[in-house]
Amino acid sequence: MDEVKEYLKYNIREIREDVIKMVSGEEIDISIKEEFRAGQAAPRTKKEIYSAMIILGFLSYSDGYLKIPNKELMQEFEKALEDESFGYVAEIIDNSKKMLKATVSEDTETIVKILHDIHNSEIPILQYNDENSLACVLTLAYLSARDTYRVEREEKSGK
Known part of the structure; x- marks a missing residue:
């Protein structure tokens, strides 16, 4: 590693x-x-x-x-990315932990703030309301949830 x-x-x-x-x-x-x-x-x-x-x-x-x-291995890669020398990446992982804690404690203000920050920093303006972009925002927001929960994307409906 x-x-x-x-x-x-x-x-x-x-x-x-x-x-x-x-x-x-x-x-x-x-x-x-x-x-x-x-x-x-x-x-x-x-x-x-x-x-x-x-x-x-x-x-x-x-x-x-x-x-x-x-x-x-997913956990090993996450640990590698948590290193403070990675700056912004380590911040994403830290915010993900805060997001999970806020969700469990029903702290909607923190949830909204974190989602807003990720959405504005990670999604280009031309794809701002794109469904795949929004799914990526949620994936990043709940990255640390994979340590405790089984996280799955929604099934495709075919429409």
Whole structure:
């Protein structure tokens, strides 16, 4: 995990943003054709880094989608992102813990404030009222809920 933390810390090729998405339960759509081999120099490209993480067992790759394969690794990635050196990312995780606490205690003022802050900081103006964007806001807001609860997105209705 130390090597993974280094990739996240220096945000090599936007790895950190993808990991945040994966920690929130999303899959990353990417085509990985190159293979990182053990004993080579350190991976330099985004695909080499992902390939190394797949080989090391930190990520799984199937049908063009990359994801964190299990709850235990999800928690390890969350811990890595909580490091204060990640600044804003650590703040998202901290706010997520506050959001869960506010929800359980029915503190609507705190819930509204956190949702408003995430929505304004993470969603571009052109997608402000988009359903997928709003689902992402809720996913980020309740990121820490995955430690205690089973979090699932709503089922598609086909309409």
